[in-house]
Amino acid sequence: MKSTLRTLRTYACALALATTLASCTKTVAPGTTLPSTPDQKFPGGAPITSADLTRTYALPQEPPPYDPSIRREEYARFAWRQFIYLNSPAELNFEGKTPAGTTPVVRGQIDTHRNFASSGDPNFYQNGVGAPNPLGSNQLVWETFAHRSELFPANAPPMGVIQFTSPQYNFANVTVGPKSDMIRFNNLDETTQISQNQIFFPKNPTGTPSDNPYDDHMILFEAKVNQVEYEYIANTFASIKNLPKNTYPSQDDLPKDIPHIEFPPNKDNSQLPAAARSDRESIEVKAAWREMPDDLIKSGRYHTAEALYYVNGANGPEPRVGTFGLVGLHILRKMKNYPAFTYTTFEHVDNLRREEGNPTGLYVITLYDTMNYRLSLHDPPITKTPQAMVNTGTGHFQSVALPLEGKVNAANGYPIISGPTQSKLPSGFAGPIRVEPSQAMTKAVNEVNAEVSQVMANTPGFEKSVWKYYRLAGIQVFPVDETSVTATGEPDPLTEDFYLANTVVESSRPGIQLFKGAVSDPGTRGAAPNQLINERSQPNILQVPGLADSYNTVVMGGCMGCHGNAQYPRPQDAQGKEKPGPTIFNFLTSEDTLSGKGFEVDVRATRAGEPRANTRVYIE
Template sequence: MKTGIIMFGALAGALAMSTSCTKTEPTVAASSISKDQKTPFPGGAEIMPADLIATPAPLPAAPPAYNYDPNNPNITHAEYARFAWRQFIHFNSPAQKNGVDAAGKSPVVRGSIDPTRNFAASGASDFHQSGMTAGSNFSSNQLVWETFAHRSELFPAGSAPKGDLATLDPEYVFQNVNVAATDARFNNLDENTQIGQNQIFFPKNGNTPSANSQDDHIILFQARVNPVEYDYIKSIYNAEKPPASLELPPNGTNPGESVEVKSAWREMTPALIASGRYHTAEAVYYKEENGKTQAKVATFGLVGLHILRKMENYPAFVYTTFEQVDSLTTPDSKDTGLYVVNLYDQMQYDASVPPGTRPSAILNTGSSRTLVALPLAGEINSANGYDVIPGKFTVPHGFSGPIKVKNPPVGTSAVFDVNNEVQKAMAKAPGFEKSVWQHYRLVGIQVLPTNEDSSITPKTPDPLTQDYYLANIVVESSQPGIQLFKGGVMDPHPDKKEFTLVAERGLPSILRVNGKAGFPKNVDKVVMGGCMGCHGNAQYPRDNGETGPGPSIFSFLINLDTMSGKGFSADERNESPTKLGVKRLEYLTY
């Protein structure tokens, strides 16, 4: 049986092909970095060296409401990009120590920033390692977000979330394994796929994949939530009678802000650790040995970071994502060979796309718009537009690849300019001469849902379509799948175990916005792309797209299973193709 993706409609975006089939038209746009603040928004001000060494680094206040006027936006994309960087600076600052140095006990005040240290301190290449002692399995040098609640603490298998997160010792309870307190680490890499669509690897020898991908260096993932979201779930949790609906803070009674962080980590070699270009940390990961899931510990390097923050006037979360700069090209300009193996081998479009024709995506950089042709339907192969790496490889039946990871031309002028602004600030700020943070860049930011630009003709584009197809190359790499993705997700043929990426404009498939503060007025729904488009499917309870709006929780962590006590299962580093095949439907079904 074939395992496939079905792409619906005119599909202005499932995934990018290459830039060889593109058409670009200029747009009339002001400079990407405006010096004229049109609204009181301190978080959007120019980033200066003083911002990098503020002690402690403040969390930027929520942006004001956006006015949705494409001809006169009150907040520019550059201002939002600076806001994204200020969040990165805050959450990647050191967490506050609590003075405890004992096996199995947390050495930090979880979720709290250290009032005496700053972002420069956490940029030391040995930051994590220098906090290790003989008495504890935990480093006392943690980033703020690393101390948030892991998804297995938010939803432990078989029990409710426990205690006060600030003082809680890390405890990881899964369906298939419990981690001993003395074996735990704050970084717990329990996810081995990009939301069930593919696995991603760095070749261990040069830039050519090994015959068996499991012999190469995999990227693993974890998801965490801040104390506000943790406390809210704890307050409403009832496994015997899950709530009929929920709304993450801020909501009508709780003004706090929910924050979720997803991080991507690569297996490290001694040379990469010694390079001083990565934030590294000891992390727990999982392997199958003798028929059982076993917890292991190794040093990993941070390569990707999503920060999701739900705020007043921004109820669909604001999505920001950062990458370490060496994923596609090494510091000496060599190709790394980064590749994916997809957990499917077919892609189909619906009848609105005539056979043999290519749909397309419209990318708005802020200074130009580009029409990008997408792959043909059918087999995931070179003939249909996928960069399949030639050679003899062991690819499980029903999977496809190895496929070279490419960076689609989605970058915006504003983000490029703000990244340069931050680099200049780092060059002038004390303590950043050898900081690992020099080697991380903002990829983009999505602030509010909108529909895709309708054409590339030189009329004023919607400013919100900058970063419309937001994707991180180490978190959303698959072509097809979740790079240049647009729409919602459902499974039309459960008996065949196929899943569908819904992308036809007007289908009631994702962000229902009517009546929600911060969304455009007189709009019932939008078909959003990228991170926000994918998360638009994450409702609780998930409706079928026709019976009415679901709550805007937009979190893949929350579903009937987790709210009923089922918890999560830890993914194994060497998981079998049979188990991996099941993951296609783990996140992407109603």
């Protein structure tokens, strides 16, 4: 990894786009949308064209209410249009538009003088970095969103408005302020896939794991939210016990019965205080970044950026800056017609195979060594091997066997990579486990990816674009019950993305990749510290305002099902056992974050167990 500051550059469109064709032209007013054609149900579902890649316009408007006649290809194109918008350059902050010396960009705002073509320059980020501001002027729209530690800062009030404010990262175990020369918009504070495993690219060209996995190239993560969700949380804090705005409650002050949290758009939710109601849309982003050797930085195949990460220091976690490559991107968006959020995920084409076609050797180390299945939280273990019924859009289901319950080893069906790495892992860990392709890639998604690839090939300015090397992995738009996945007859179109997953964000098949129901992470909700429990028949879409009853108590899979476990507060029955509560779809909201404890950073360890991953558990 590299840690460098580069020369100061002038904030000018022409200079920023010297190597990109047609990048300062073909802009249209924000909010402009393409007209729909007779065979399209909504404008965002129309075929992708060169104009989509070179014009500048607002986030694509939401689809109409879910209708089975809306083809899956239309939703896939809608997903691509979201990706194009969010990966366009953020607006430059200069010429007296805002207070001087704050940030070099307007956070969360697209630049109407630049476009998706310009951000595809392999040196996009590097061309905008230089003293005196280490943040850099070339940022993607989503990169400037509020980091989770800004949404829920530890022992500090949320700022409320962040558009012209430098990042301020307040964690429970470290603080990085705007005056630090290490401050960056990308803050990779998570080293695990929701506390379940850690993931690595082997540095060995043969794809063989190193004896010590922490000598390989690790994938790190970050979570961000847009200004709409950020303001909603700030206003929600202000409403608790009628506290003055920006007065952060202590844990003692926090009432036990916090009002039901319902992220915007929510203007019809009469339970919410007026300040917290909004018909604007919440957007969340989860990004996966890989540590980059020099040859990959220079390859021109990755969007790269400098980012914060953390190592062990004499007095706790210490921030460092390195150059990382984007390998996975989740986009979560809540819309009036889609109150359970839509879930879109993209990944790099080289995640599993290198450019020349050889396997990368991508593998995980699990933070548990035992895995069990249950129907629901209080049921006995399942004795038979669970099956995942996968619909790839070809007209029928394919049965995929999950590993046997019990020890995480080759005998129980895990693709363990034999060698010295396995024998050197400490107790409670398992692996290395080869990452296998996601089963979520559907016929419609593959066809639209090919469509977009062809358009890029025929569009000036994309000859050397990094965006040629990213693909849509899938999109979930509406919940569907597990009974639709096991039923005979014509498959429900919604089941095509039932097991939506990304190979670098959801890598372990029993834990996340072929997930449905609920999960007890190691050491939580009755699971032992070395045990993961998958409750495969636990309803997880519950009491969502705006959802019809037929969709509102279901067992969902994939990203939507996992987020459906985000329930706060989680009520208890008369016997004191916890029971499912209303779904809020936000892993970031918990009693800890609402009481001001915030999050802790994960340290990029040098060996397994040093320290054991300390990510705030998402599914509690």
